[in-house]
Amino acid sequence: MKVLLVAEKPELLSELAGFLKDLESKAGPVETAAFTAAPSLDEARKFSAYVAAKTYVAVAERVFPDQLSKAALDIVDRENPDLVIGVATKTGNEVVARVAGAKGIPMMTEIVDVEARDGALLFHRAVLGGRAISVLKPALPAAATIPARKYEVPQPGEPGELVEVQLPSSALSLVKVEEKEKGGVNIEEAEVVIGVGRGFRKKEDLAMAEELANMLGGAVGCSRPIAADYHWLPEDAWIGISGKKIRPKLYMAIGISGAPQHMSAVLDAKVIVAVNKDKNAPVFQYADYGVVADLYQFLPVFIQKLKEKLGG
Amino acid sequence: MNVAVFVKASLDPNMLRVDSSGRILVEDIPLAISEYDRNAVEEAVRLKEKHGGKVVALSALTWGPIQKRVREAEQVLREALAMGADEAYLLVDEALIPGNPYTTAGALAALAQKVGEFDLYLTGEGSMDTLSFQMAARLGEALGVPAVSYARALEVSEGKARVTRDLEEHLETVEVNLPAVVSVTGEINKPRLPTLLQIRRAFAKPLDKLSLADVSYTPPSAAVEVEELRLLAVSRKNIIVEGTSLEEIASKLVDLLVKEGIVK
Ligand SMILES: Cc1cc2nc3c(=O)[nH]c(=O)nc-3n(C[C@H](O)[C@H](O)[C@H](O)COP(=O)(O)OP(=O)(O)OC[C@H]3O[C@@H](n4cnc5c(N)ncnc54)[C@H](O)[C@@H]3O)c2cc1C
Ligand SMILES: Nc1ncnc2c1ncn2[C@@H]1O[C@H](COP(=O)(O)O)[C@@H](O)[C@H]1O
Numbered sequence: 001m002k003v004l005l006v007a008e009k010p011e012l013l014s015e016l017a018g019f020l021k022d023l024e025s026k027a028g029p030v031e032t033a034a035f036t037a038a039p040s041l042d043e044a045r046k047f048s049a050y051v052a053a054k055t056y057v058a059v060a061e062r063v064f065p066d067q068l069s070k071a072a073l074d075i076v077d078r079e080n081p082d083l084v085i086g087v088a089t090k091t092g093n094e095v096v097a098r099v100a101g102a103k104g105i106p107m108m109t110e111i112v113d114v115e116a117r118d119g120a121l122l123f124h125r126a127v128l129g130g131r132a133i134s135v136l137k138p139a140l141p142a143a144a145t146i147p148a149r150k151y152e153v154p155q156p157g158e159p160g161e162l163v164e165v166q167l168p169s170s171a172l173s174l175v176k177v178e179e180k181e182k183g184g185v186n187i188e189e190a191e192v193v194i195g196v197g198r199g200f201r202k203k204e205d206l207a208m209a210e211e212l213a214n215m216l217g218g219a220v221g222c223s224r225p226i227a228a229d230y231h232w233l234p235e236d237a238w239i240g241i242s243g244k245k246i247r248p249k250l251y252m253a254i255g256i257s258g259a260p261q262h263m264s265a266v267l268d269a270k271v272i273v274a275v276n277k278d279k280n281a282p283v284f285q286y287a288d289y290g291v292v293a294d295l296y297q298f299l300p301v302f303i304q305k306l307k308e309k310l311g312g
Numbered sequence: 313m314n315v316a317v318f319v320k321a322s323l324d325p326n327m328l329r330v331d332s333s334g335r336i337l338v339e340d341i342p343l344a345i346s347e348y349d350r351n352a353v354e355e356a357v358r359l360k361e362k363h364g365g366k367v368v369a370l371s372a373l374t375w376g377p378i379q380k381r382v383r384e385a386e387q388v389l390r391e392a393l394a395m396g397a398d399e400a401y402l403l404v405d406e407a408l409i410p411g412n413p414y415t416t417a418g419a420l421a422a423l424a425q426k427v428g429e430f431d432l433y434l435t436g437e438g439s440m441d442t443l444s445f446q447m448a449a450r451l452g453e454a455l456g457v458p459a460v461s462y463a464r465a466l467e468v469s470e471g472k473a474r475v476t477r478d479l480e481e482h483l484e485t486v487e488v489n490l491p492a493v494v495s496v497t498g499e500i501n502k503p504r505l506p507t508l509l510q511i512r513r514a515f516a517k518p519l520d521k522l523s524l525a526d527v528s529y530t531p532p533s534a535a536v537e538v539e540e541l542r543l544l545a546v547s548r549k550n551i552i553v554e555g556t557s558l559e560e561i562a563s564k565l566v567d568l569l570v571k572e573g574i575v576k
Contacts, residue, residue: 064486065449066458090479094461097413097446101453106414106536109444122539127442129325132336134541139534171458171492175474175485192574216575228478229499235480241443250574260325261440267544271572273565279552282326288549289568291561302562309566309575 001027001140004081006072006095007036008063010047012087017050018151019085019114027116033079034160035072037063037167045159052157056165064170065091069098071167076103081141083121088145100143107143108136112150130241130264183234185219192218193248195239195266196232198225199255199276199295203232208299209254215306221246223256240265255295258283275299313365313468315356316430318420318451319392321371321385322346322441328543336541338410343375343384345391348436350503352496356434357396357504359468367396368428372403372419374411386519393514394506400517401427405524407531410538411442415531417450422529423522424455432473433493437462448495459493460486464500 003023005016013036024030032053037060038044048055056075058068068091076084076099086096088110100107112133113124120137123144127134187193194213196206206220213220220237227238239246240262247268254275256262263286266272274287277294284290291298321343329340356367369392373385382404389400403423408415424430433455438445452459464483465476468490477484478497506514524530553568555561569575 065461066452069449090462093445094449094459097449098453098459100414100446101417101450104414104418104532106412106534107444107446108536109446125443127541128323128328128336129440130443130544131325131328132541132543135539136536137539138536142536172460172486172488175487177485178483180482224498228497242438250569250572260328264544267546271569271574272548273569284550284552286546286548288551289565290550290552291565292552293558293561298558298562301558302565305559305562305566306575309570 002031002081003083005034006086008091010038013047014050014153049156049159053160058167065094067167068095084143086145106138129260131260187221190219192216192250193221195253197223197256313363316433317356318435319349320346321388345388346439348498352434353392354503366398369397369400376409393517394511400519413444413446421454422527426527431490435495452493461495463496
C-alpha cells in the first residue's frame with residue numbers, strides 16, 4: 001500500500017509521521033511519499049526526516065488551498081497512492097477535499113482511529129455533533145485527514161529525497177490579514193474548567209466565572225458563540241468539536257444549553273455540573289449535578305458559600 | 313444576481329435515538345435544517361435584498377427511507393423558502409442514500425446546473441450530522457469554479473466577491489471572481505426567524521422534486537460502507553440539586569464538590 005502525506009506546513013509532517021507509525025503497526029509496512037509547502041527547503045528537509053520518504057516541496061510563505069490542491073493532484077497522478085492523508089486543519093481539510101473531489105474518490109474527514117479488519121482498512125470518525133462514532137470501509141483509493149496534535153511525534157530518521165515543485169496561481173487574491181488575539185489560557189491542562197455560554201448577557205458578567213475559576217484553581221472556557229461570535233474570550237477558550245476537547249476533574253457549564261457539538265468535547269470530564277435556568281435544557285442530561293436557576297442569582301450565592309468553605 | 317444555496321436535511325444530533333444496546337436508530341432520528349445552512353440562506357437572502365436577482369435553495373436527500381423522509385426534507389426547504397428563498401429543488405434518489413459527500417457533491421452540482429445559472433453558490437461550513445466539511449471544496453471542483461471556505465463576512469460587487477475567511481490563527485480577506493462557491497460560518501450573520509405569514513406564503517412557492525436521471529448524473533460506483541454507527545456513552549449521575557432557597561442549593565453543591573474531592 002502506498003500513502004501520500006499532504007501538509008500545508010512542514011511541522012505537520014511530524015504529526016503525519018505519527019499517524020503513519022500507527023497505521024504500519026496495524027496494517028504492515030506502507031510505501032510513503034509526502035508533499036508540503038514550506039518557507040524554505042531547509043525547513044522541509046528538517047521535517048522530511050520524520051516521514052523519511054521522498055518529499056515534494058513547494059517553497060512559499062503563504063499559500064491558498066487551491067494552489068496546494070492543484071500541486072497535490074499532480075503528485076497524486078505521479079505517485080498513484082492508495083491513501084492521501086492530510087491534517088484536519090481548516091486548510092488541510094479543504095486541500096484534501098479538493099483532491100478527493102478532483103479525483104472522484106471518497107474522503108473521511110478527521111479520522112480518530114484506523115483499524116485493519118479482514119484485510120480491509122476501517123476508519124473511525126465522529127458524527128452527529130460528535131456524539132457518535134461511525135466506522136467506514138471505503139473503496140481505495142481514498143483520502144482522509146487526521147486530527148491535529150493527536151499523534152505522538154516519532155523520532156526523526158534520515159531526510160528523504162527532496163523534489164521541488166512549483167505552485168500554480170490561486171483564484172483568490174489577498175486583500176488583508178488580521179492576526180487573532182491569543183489568550184494564553186490552557187483549558188486542555190486545567191483541572192477545573194468553568195464553561196460560560198450565551199446565558200451570560202455581557203462580557204463584564206464573565207467576572208463571576210473568572211472568580212470561580214480562580215477560587216477553584218481552574219480556567220474559564222466557553223461555548224462557540226462566546227468566542228467566535230462575541231469575542232468575549234479568546235478562541236483558545238472555545239470548547240467543542242470545532243474548538244478544544246477537555247478532560248478536567250470538574251467541568252461546570254453555566255448558561256450553556258448543552259448542544260452535542262459542545263458537550264461531546266467534555267465527555268471525559270470526571271464531574272460535570274450544569275447551571276441553567278431552563279429545567280429542560282439538554283445540558284442536564286450530561287450533568288452529574290444540575291442547578292436549575294438564574295445564573296445571575298445563583299452564582300453570587302454560590303461564590304459566597306464557596307468562599308466560606310475555602311476560607312474556613 | 314442569482315444565488316444557489318445548499319441546505320441539508322440533516323439528522324438532528326439534538327434528537328438522537330438508540331435502542332437498549334446503544335445502537336443508533338438512524339431511521340427514528342428526525343431531520344432538520346443543518347444549523348449553519350440557516351446562515352447560508354440568510355446571507356443569500358440579504359444579497360438578494362441588496363443586489364436583486366433570486367435565491368434558489370437546493371438539497372439532496374441523503375437519509376432513508378425515502379417514503380418517510382421526503383416530507384421532512386421538503387419541510388427543510390420550506391424553511392428556506394419562508395426565510396426568503398424564491399424556489400427550491402429536492403434531489404431524491406435511492407442511489408444517494410445513505411449520503412456521502414463523495415456521491416452527493418456531483419449530484420448537487422448537476423442539480424444546480426440543471427435548474428439555473430448562478431453567480432454565487434453558498435453552503436454551510438459543515439453539516440451537523442456528518443461533519444464532513446468537504447462540500448464547498450467538492451462543489452468547486454465539480455462546477456469548475458473557485459471555492460472559498462469559512463466566510464465570516466461576504467460582500468459582492470462588480471462580478472467579484474470579497475470574503476473574510478475565519479481561520480485558526482487569523483482572519484484572511486480575499487477577493488475572487490464570480491461565479492464562486494462560498495462556505496459560510498455560523499458567525500456570518502443572525503438568521504431571521506420567518507413570520508407566520510412568511511411561513512404560510514412559503515407553501516405557494518415552487519418546490520420541485522427531481523431524480524438523478526432528471527439531472528443526468530450517475531454517481532461513482534465505488535462504495536463507502538458504514539460498518540458501524542455507535543453512540544458515545546454518557547453515564548452521569550443526573551442529580552438535580554434542590555432546596556428551598558438558593559443558599560441551601562449552593563451549600564449542597566459545595567458539599568458535593570467537597571465529597572467529589574474537587575473542593576478541598
Ligand atoms: C458544525 C458545527 C460545529 C459546532 N461547533 C461548536 C463548538 O465547537 N462549540 C460549541 O460550543 N458549539 C458549537 N456549535 C454550535 C452549537 O450547536 C450551539 O449553537 C452552541 O453550542 C450554543 O451555545 P450556548 O449554549 O452558549 O448558547 P445557547 O444555545 O443560546 O444557550 C444558552 C443557554 O443559557 C440559558 N440561560 C439563558 N439565560 C440564563 C440565565 N440568566 N441563567 C442561567 N441560564 C441561562 C438558556 O436556558 C440556554 O440553555 C457547532 C455547530 C455546528 C453545526
Ligand atoms: N445533501 C445535501 N444537500 C444540500 N446541501 C448539502 C448536502 N450535504 C451538504 N450540503 C451543504 O454542504 C455543507 C457542508 O456539508 P458537509 O461537507 O457535508 O459537512 C452543508 O452545510 C450544506 O450547505
